[in-house]
Amino acid sequence: MIELDLSLPLAAFPLQVSAKLDSDSVAVLGPSGSGKTSLLESIAGLRAARGRILLDGNRLLDSARGVRLPPERRRIGYVPQDACLFPHLDVRRNVRFGMRTGSREGTFDEAVAILDIEPLLGRFPATLSGGERQRAALARAIATEPRLLLLDEPLAAVDVELRERILPYLLRVRETLHIPFLYVTHNTGEAAAVTSEALLLRRGVVVRQGPTAQVIREMMTTSVDPDARFDNVVAGDLEASQAGDDRLFLRAGEARLVVPAPASGERGGRAVFAVAPEDILVSTRPPAHVSARNVFPGRVVTQDVSNAGAWVRVAADGLEWTVRLTRAAAQDLGLEPGTRAWLAIKTHAFRRLR
């Protein structure tokens, strides 16, 4: 699908990426400054790299043959870190910006519907929240019917409210439009939720490539990226309590988890939550009389202990949870792969992404 063999001199080191990507959703992981943004910019044609870039057999760059397609001919949608909406145009004109006279009219409506930005169309970027800008930027990119999407750390902006993060919309884009994408992120939980393949970059070079879950596991043990967040991301259907109380459940896999109920009283539909690995309690015996509302047994899949701490993955009811423990705790509990363990997760440890 995508064939890369490019080099680009950067300030501290050269970017030298050689990779063949078959999956239609690829995560680009790695520490800050490892060249992830430069890689995306090179693929988009916004930076002049040397080498080869093939997209579905189309030559976007081939220095040996003197081929370098300018960005406007690559049909690649690029959503940069800060959304970069055009400040002098309202959202409607931003989204329509790349649409040519031959475009299908339905494309605009579709982009607006998928990204839920109908109420924002008449407003100007300066009046939008961080999450709204990201959605508008993504709509703008997909309105041009690109054959590849490049997303640069859409979650890096600090001012983006958790509930507005772009991940669920990205899921929708993938489900509805089937546009392949490269997704630069620090948040491995979300990378795992959205992508099937991952590249790990370090100082401009690919140090790992493979299925996302595997690459992430290796990252955890070698702590390659100090900014990485390893959230457990859970997507499922919401269900109101039948017992007459005001609890809210999330059905995901075979699990039924107690999650915080929104103030708006909404009790149905799909939702996406995240739980930090530090917020999960592990016990070798069924915990009793605890405040946590989510207590369930599972089986330890892997355990990685280092001086920095321990990562334990536990499978339960069709979901796999990543738990972070201190080294001492891991040693105390003796959580060998295959053993039974109980997990306790407080309701409020579930942070809603959408």
Place this chain on the structure above:
Amino acid sequence: MTSEDFSILLLTVEVATVATLLILPIGVAAGWLLSRGGGPLRTFAETVVSLPLVLPPTAVGILLLEALRKRGTIGGVLDSYGIELLFTRRAVVLATAVMAFPLLVRPARAAFEEVDRRLPAIARSLGCGPFEAFRRVTLPLAGRGILTGTLLAFSRALGEFGATIIVAGNIPGRTQTLALAIFQRHHIGQDASAMRLVWVTVVLAFGAVLASEIVSRKRSRVEGAVG
């Protein structure tokens, strides 16, 4: 105001307008180029562009005279086509344009510098060629600064004297702008008549600078790249 005063006013406004329109595309292009470059070449270019701002206008006038007279570099070429510039209204436009040029370029350059470079790049990724990206993104975002510079340049053009009198002379009806007429009338002792024209220039200048201030201050919904 007499009818003679009025025709002097018209001549002045006409010349200032033509001069401003003349330097507009060149000034915007120069502003854009300067905003892009770096290093010693850019510093040199900036300095040259700023010279008419700092040099005595008479010095600029002499430099223009040397270039435009028949034995000069440009004058010689023009003469072979039968084009005469010295002591004509065209010379007034030229002298005025040169003196007003830096007042347009500097704000234009600053305006282009303030446009986030990523924005035209995003436009490229959305399918625009380089000039289309400039036209639809960079230029509108720099628009306010360019307009401020244009109004400033126009204000300067209205009052230009030193360079003008040297290359165009003080010829009533042909090259005599308000500034030159004020000088002439004062010179021959007609101070009351000169004063009338002084008031006209005060009103004109006030209006032009006021417009420029309003434009540059107008609260805009477009301050930089928003993301």
Place this chain on the structure above:
Amino acid sequence: MKRLVLAIFFATAIGAAASLTGEILVFGAASLSESLQDAGKQFEANRGGKVAFSFGSSGDLARQIEAGAPADVFFSADTARMDAVEKAGLVKKADRREFLSNALVVIVPSNSTAKLTSARDLESFPKIALADPAAKVPVGLYARQWLTDKGVWSAIEPRIIPTLDVRAALAAVAAGDIPVGIVYRTDAAVSKDVKVVYTATDGPPITYSVAPIASSKNAAEAAKFIAFLDSAAGRAIFEKRGFIIK
């Protein structure tokens, strides 16, 4: 003998002392630049009195004197400017001397092939350099009178490029910036970059006028200088430069 030597010594000493305080300032028409400076040098050599000059258009100089400029002597290129200064009470009629005249000529750059057979021929030139008659520069007024008498002024007036004084007109033609100009014959002689193609023998009478300024603090020296100008030695200096003695 001894008494003569002493007398000369004291006269020189007193003269020297007087020169420290008695420098005179002469305002002179631009066309008199070289001749007045020659005269000044000779005057200083003979008597030791220093002379300083300010040259310009007689119109400007008259206005400056009326405004209070500290001139001691005014040498104007026409009587009308002197009349104005006299009317302002700054010059006494009895002190005026009018012994100098000049001629109007038409000049072109030395490498020009243009020819003139009459005043009307000026119409063939798109631009004509002339000191501004509106600013009351005498040469401009003389030229306007001449051309009006010839009936061609209204045709020629639109082609006039007015200059600040006669030397500015001369310089413009010398540089080739303007193809033709009207100046005094004495000005044309000063520049080797111009040549005379016509002399206005039938032009209006040209009369220069010189007088000491009544309010001057150096009245005695001023009077002496003017006397020198009007003497045989002084007149010879003007004649050498091409002026006409009346």
